[in-house]
Amino acid sequence: MPNLTKLFASVAICAMTAGIAQADDAKAPAAAADAAKSEAAAKPRTDLSADTVVATVNGQDITLGMMQTVRDGLPAQYQQLPDDKLFQGVLEQLIQQTALAQLEEKRITQRDKIALEVQKRAYLSGAMLNYTADKAVTDDAVQKAYDAKYAKAKPTKEYHAAHIIVKTKEEAEKIKKEIDNGGDFAELAKKNSTDGAAANGGDLGWFKLDAMVKPFADEVAGMKDGEVAGPIQTQYGWHVVKLLGTKMVDAPKLADVRKKLVGDIRQEAVQKRVKAVVGEAKIDKMTNGIDPSVLKDQSILGSN
Known part of the structure; x- marks a missing residue:
């Protein structure tokens, strides 16, 4: 037996499309009937419940509760349809589903029974x-x-740094020398660094030391704002790092971490x-x- 969730989703989309198309095609010939029923439609029922029967298929009920359950399981784009089209589409899905289920029940196999139980x-x-x-x-x-x-929780220290990462120590030493001689760190990062931060001049943003690998974190912890250090070896390669700033951060507010x-x-x-x-x-x-x-x-x- 196919996966029921995927199967029902497929049937839902097909039936939804069919129901909407039928509703649109029926607008012109149904105009007179709609006009005749307008007075009744102006007085919506107030006795609705999950057990309210909206249709029957060979005597088997389709209820409002079933329709709401199907609606809640539809993709978001279908849930946003106009109410009349959504109602018609969901009803058409359940009519098709019920008719097919009745047919399948006549030949249900052990595989089907097991799948339903699971x-x-x-x-x-x-x-x-x-x-x-x-x-x-x-x-x-x-x-x-x-x-x-x-x-x-006590205030914690966060660091703002940029880095240039390359494959060899020799490359890192050469870049560090260029920076010491006045080279622009960000431009050298864009030109030489091999990671995604290169596009932003090597900027790593704000972080806590425990978010970084130990050799890198240990070096950053001992640096002063504006200082450039390296080469530093990690499992990712060789780094030249610049400390851009530090700050103390209080514990987050409840609203910020509630989720x-x-x-x-x-x-x-x-x-x-x-x-x-x-x-x-x-x-x-x-x-x-x-x-x-x-x-x-x-x-x-x-x-x-």
Whole structure:
């Protein structure tokens, strides 16, 4: 059975296009009917719910909740369509999907049943983990995470430097000599440096020492503003470096790191949940005698 997510996405796009085309083609002949229904359309229903039936296919219901679920899974460009076109496209998709599903159910194979079960378990487990993560993120939890990481944080020193990196020590020594004799560092970087920073005159921006490899960081830490040092060897090559400035930086504000903290909280909550659930479950593995390579044997699943 094909991957259901990819299959449904493909059907969704095809059906969406077909639904929109049908809606556009029907505008002219349907004008009179629309006029006749305008009074009714002016009074939208107020009793709508996820269970509201919007269509049936051979007696099988298509509900408003199904339509909203499909809409939420569509690519962004389709979600931005005008409401009437989006509604028609989603409905057409579900009509096609339901009709095809009814046909497939008559010949469903073991492979199909297994694929559906795997998709179901994946969806339910994902929903549980999303619920767990969402529930863990509160203003109080974010504040506690911020305090734990930054409340006692002291100002840190950041460095602004530029460098020229070349393959050999001899090249680096030659460039350093040119700079000592008045050569322009940025121009020499553009001309000689072999990394992406060359286009910006070798400018590496602001950084903390722990973001750089040790030989480079150790050299920068002992330099004065405006000083040029080198050659310095790292695993990347030979560097000539110029310290452009330093500054002390306070701990970031909560608003600046909230997104990162929320991500950390969600990840921690999910990891704890998985560990707890698996730890409490009664798990019996019966894999003795099963060759791992059997997963490559497609005959296990049978034919489509």
